[in-house]
Amino acid sequence: MPPLIAGVTLAVRKWGEGLGGWIGGFPWVAGPISFFIALEHGAAFAASTITSALLGSVGTMLFALTYATLSSRLSWLPTTLLSYGTFFIVALLSLGRDISLPAAVGLNLIVLTLVLYFFPKPRTKAEFRKQPSWDIPLRMLVATFFVVMLTQAADYLGPTWSGILTPFPIMTSTLAVFTHSQQGSDAAIRILYGLLLAGYGFVAFLVGVSWLVPQMPIGTAYGILTVGTMVVNGITIKLIR
Numbered sequence: 001m002p003p004l005i006a007g008v009t010l011a012v013r014k015w016g017e018g019l020g021g022w023i024g025g026f027p028w029v030a031g032p033i034s035f036f037i038a039l040e041h042g043a044a045f046a047a048s049t050i051t052s053a054l055l056g057s058v059g060t061m062l063f064a065l066t067y068a069t070l071s072s073r074l075s076w077l078p079t080t081l082l083s084y085g086t087f088f089i090v091a092l093l094s095l096g097r098d099i100s101l102p103a104a105v106g107l108n109l110i111v112l113t114l115v116l117y118f119f120p121k122p123r124t125k126a127e128f129r130k131q132p133s134w135d136i137p138l139r140m141l142v143a144t145f146f147v148v149m150l151t152q153a154a155d156y157l158g159p160t161w162s163g164i165l166t167p168f169p170i171m172t173s174t175l176a177v178f179t180h181s182q183q184g185s186d187a188a189i190r191i192l193y194g195l196l197l198a199g200y201g202f203v204a205f206l207v208g209v210s211w212l213v214p215q216m217p218i219g220t221a222y223g224i225l226t227v228g229t230m231v232v233n234g235i236t237i238k239l240i241r
């Protein structure tokens with residue numbers, strides 16, 4: 001996890017918030033969480049979390065929309081807390097829902113498309129600002145803490161909550177909070193929009209976990225899913241451009 005968050009941060013600084021956010025939208029966090037859940041609890045357990053994970057993914061999309069909407073009026077802390085509130089409202093509403101995999105996928109695609117369409121637009125052009133030396137180490141520490149906490153919690157939460165929390169906005173909130181606090185609302189909006197652009201590949205990754213992981217060795221399955229996600233996101237960014 002630490003090298004991933006550092007790499008995404010450096011990508012943002014090199015290529016800008018939009019493309020850097022798109023790179024950060026790959027399942028860098030949910031992928032390892034799902035992988036270690038599969039290793040520790042079995043392929044069937046990991047696959048059984050996917051419907052809940054797709055519902056949790058809706059919460060992550062609405063987290064991003066809430067953050068982008070409020071960030072121009074509030075500082076990073078209340079914006080983060082209210083955005084987490086949105087995620088957990090969706091999570092609580094998802095509990096006990098008997099929804100099929102195709103319905104969950106369809107819901108994800110509809111919500112993602114609508115969120116991208118209505119997403120706030122930045123009012124200023126992007127500009128580079130030098131970041132403090134402690135920036136990347138602190139980001140690495142925060143993101144790693146959340147990943148360890150969520151993977152350990154799977155022992156007690158069961159497949160439903162484990163699934164809902166798999167797409168918990170760790171990368172999303174880490175990038176948004178640090179960008180918002182250091183560079184302002186418009187930079188945070190750009191990075192969140194980039195993250196959402198990778199959402200179609202993220203949905204494909206989750207569907208692949210449900211289909212492939214029970215059918216083959218865990219390492220092979222997640223390797224194929226990683227490549228497949230890159231292909232889907234590559235098509236997406238090309239079409240959007």
